[in-house]
Amino acid sequence: MEKQSIRLCVLLLLLSTLASSVKTYQLQEATVYWDAAQKSVILKEEVMETDRGGAYGYFNDTLLLSGWGVLEICAGYGGVTQEDETTFFLAGYLEGYLTAGQMINHYSNMYPQLIKDEKVLNPLKKFLSKQDQWAREQVKLRRNSDPLWRHLGLILAQLDGLHAGAAQWAKTKHREPLSAFAVQFLNGVGDLLDLVPALTPRSNSSTGGASTFRMPGMGHCTALIKVLPGFENLLFGHSSWYTYAATMRIYKHWDFRVSDTHIATGKMSFSSYPGFLMSLDDFYLLGSGLLMTQTSIGVFNASLFSQLSPHSLLAWQRVRLANSMAHSGEEWALVFSKYNSGTYNSQYMVVDLSRVSLGHSIRTGALTVVEQIPGRVMHSDQTQALRRGYWPSYNIPFHVEVYNLSGYGVMWKKYGVDFSYDLCPRAKILRRDQAKVSNLSSLKHIMRYNNYKRDPYAKGHPCKTICCRNDLRPRRPRPGGCYDTKVTDYKMALQLVAEAINGPTTQGGLPPFSYVTDVLCLTSGNFTRLIFEFVRVGGGAYSVSNGEKKPRKRRALTDALARLPFVSNGFSPQMATTADDQREPADVAALSTNHGCHHHCNSNNNNNNNNNNKDSEAGESATSATTSATESGGGTASQSIGNGSVINPSGGSNGKWVRLNVGGTVFLTTRQTLLKEQTSFLYRLCQQQDLHSDTLHVTSHLTPLPQQVPPKHAHRVLCVRGAFNPDGLHDARRLMVNIGSSYSYGTEDQAEFLCVVSKELHTSGSGLGTEQSHKTKLFQIHGSRM
Template identity: 50%
Template sequence: MFGSGMSIMPRALSFCSLLLCTAGALAGIQYATLYWASEKTIKVKGALDRNGDAYGFYNDTIQSTGWGVLEIRAGYGTRVNKNNNIMFAAGYLEGYLTARHMYNHFANLYPQLINNASMQKPVEDFLWRQYQWTKKQITLNQDDPFWRHAGYVIAQLDGLHDGAAKWAKLHAQKPLSIINILFLNGVGDLLDLIPVLFPSVKTNWMFINRTAPGDYRWDVDHCSALIKVLPGFENVLFAHSSWYTYASTLRIYKHWDFNISDANTSTGKMSFSSYPGFLESLDDFYLLGSGLVMLQTTNSIFNKTLFEYMVPEALFTWQRVRIANMMADSGTTWALTFSRYNSGTYNSQYMILDWKKIKLEKSIDKGTLTIVEQVPTLVVYSDQTSILRKDYRADPYAKNNSCNTICCRGDLVPVSPSPFGCYDSKVADITLASQFTAFAINGPTVEDGLPAFRWSRFNETVHQGLPEVYNFSFVKMKPIL
């Protein structure tokens, strides 16, 4: 019911042909409601009906604020649905509402990772094998709560593909294939996987290690994060900034509320920063209905002997994050859930803040902050505190280099500037988190007189559907349905 047969992008379908598939609706709010007409038939109407099986809206304000906003609720209608159907419906509605930007985001990211025709088939084969292995494990382990939740995630993924395909049919466009959807969701995992599959290939955003000429590395340290406790426990503040190519700045802030009836589900409600076609944050920045906040920064892997453990018979990091976010009610249970079937890809440090354990102006109990770290073959966790630095021009460790900072501006590096670095910030405190609320800004930092980033300096980088200039303000993100 949820599977769509293998639909790999044909070799003849060039990257350029995807650039033609982006004409669509004008910016604005689009409402939609999904109905299960039967067990296998879906209808979508362009209105918001709270009696529907899934309903929501997409507010396309990327050009004016730097962010689109998506909100979807599923499983709250008059019809009682199976959990997999709820998740499929949620994914379908998201694909239907955001398909136009999914095309743009794929067009922008594909050449960043796959810039050599010989790379396409091995990457597609790995993604397909991992997808099929995951579906097989879900079928074989239906009584295991972990795999049951993996099934929810894959049902949502299949729905995303089918919903985007429905939009494509209505707009006479060639649909994104399931492999294209797997590519989008696997971008973080591919940052580690591609150097393993192609150790001799230099991609668009490999940085030269200038202390060792000729030695290249992938700069996959994707983020910066901060958690700050005020001196008298008056508040706990947290923030996050994402790093990557500026071509990935097509942003959607998402609010999901899925009514999942499963004794092992801690929450189906979350708000998070994300991207078109992604069923994860990737940044990561999550406010979860279980009372947890999850932030992430990426770890580079330099021990190449670990690369052999990256195989398709494992769950990608984005999948395990989603499963842990749904099942966990504490930092410890999040870590234990996340550690299963470690793919060794998109290796990161995760900060799990449990605001249920914070008594403002009184105490911060044990287990409030759990740090989880992954490398291939190993996931470890413990209670810790982190401190980060800022302002590279006043920081003695920065040596006046805009990328030795908490928020890199690769376009301002004097030698060989590139559109790469820190490109957003999300901030909140525990009171806001309890209301699924945060403040977010998109674009490279412009504080203290730094110039706003403009694509006109880097027109050779594909930046389809992106703002020309990034000089936005913070936007309040809060669910309204």
């Protein structure tokens, strides 16, 4: 077996991107308005005006905290009537402005993954330009006669807004803006998986000759839809497979009010990425009561790609159209099949919750399976499979015609059962283990499953299993595989709620994949580890039961803001080791009820007019920080934060919530979280019986405390620094460093000595003095050399 410490020189900018996220991590709120007279956008930051804004929302950059950033946007709910096209443009503009930095970084990460031969760049630009021009021409010609083209016009308006908003952010930051091609590139990443090879001279040919067959790259995803034996529940899971360079994740919640009566819903929650107006994975919970996911299909028969034409709609555009316009799986398939581009060829699964009655029946139409290859889109009702227990998906076509046309029959004959729909490794594993899935916890387990060293069906291969670890291959390892999982069940899906985790699986003791950069390369074997838990994301206002779709009273959307050990605009890496994925997700009350789309988003049905009608298990050692909302510290008067959770003003060991002020950045956390790491200095501070404040102020010795902060409540971290970041401790990265551990930022001469000064520092005037108490000296003795 080759040495595990291998150079993986393809994730060029990922870690530097993550590092930059630490410094800029924050919650951003904004509202945008359309100035009809000036035909321009007015943007207000740090405010969400729900009663007047054309679009409003927030982006919580919690990528390094939970593995997911969270974006929520409401559009069209302001007091001023606006055209649907304006609504979508403003929604795109707001998303572009709030996430532009992440878009730039993600583009930098993804470009080298797809453009490996610069010779393909010009043909690709020409294809995308022609396709965009053709689509816009069709919108102008047919928008008044065909709802499909009218709605495509809305999607293109959103894309234009995304580009404009990102450009405005770049202007304010004096950064180079993303080009129109870059925005097209980001949204077309899935399509480019097929389009780039089709435009590139083939060198990875397989059986049948270079002119006929090609060997596609890694399959993209595993999915499982499970119904319990008595129809007690429906479970829905998906794990994405792709390059680890794609792990900059954003979970998105959109709520757009649309006046067009042909639109089924303007509400959706989905896993996504910076700059994407779609999921890519795909994993969607829709306000129409539909759920959609997919796994990609490799097309070995390269001759099919001769049918590609820019006079078509890309897969991401057709997915958006079908998601918005369809009321059923059948309708979804019919919309999606129009103007097939033959790119991002996949098997799509659409579940219609209105056809499911728990404990009673699963009616025809509950599951529609749609498969696309160049020149062909097929669909069929597969509800009977759900009635029998489950539907699996693992990158191999189900429909015989699609299977044979795409070349799987030839591949099976030449290479064996790995290319068989019924007998490939994942088919056998899912057939064997799906019976063990009885709840969300067991669904998480199977979707993170990788026991390749012991499972006979895996044949010793880390990718012949449910959650691939391509980086663990003994020969020619690659930094890719299953890097996320999303799960939901019937009741959660009705509320557009899911649980999600980012990062490669560590199930069964597999080593965590870690990141370290040396400007050009990522090295596997001696790296920084980012290990996350499942977090709960989403919220909703739609109810589907007994075949009827009904609006329901909406609560503010809950998201990663409300589900993480730290609810903040700072950073705390999860330094957990390998753990089971059986535990429940972290669940903490929201920081503010202002974070989310509120009653204005819910005064209408999700469709506003329809009243009739790709892969990771990582440290899932969630420790719930939620305690009873009745905890108020021995009868002391309490005050509420967020959605009703309680802070004990008297603080001390009885207080539930703690505000952590780090260099002027306030974190909301709980004592339970702070007590989690028994060797951290925060643990020691929280153990002090005389801690009578619900706020801890932590700064560096170079950063003054705010004037209003009582000195007795100050806790200083002294950092003797090297040549970098001399302006003091402004991020929480060092807060959870264990005493006695090593946490290096650079070379030895740049290392830091961390010690903690107790709250008994004396002050002189408005400044902090340096007199040290006995506790101070004790903390210094146990300081960590970093």
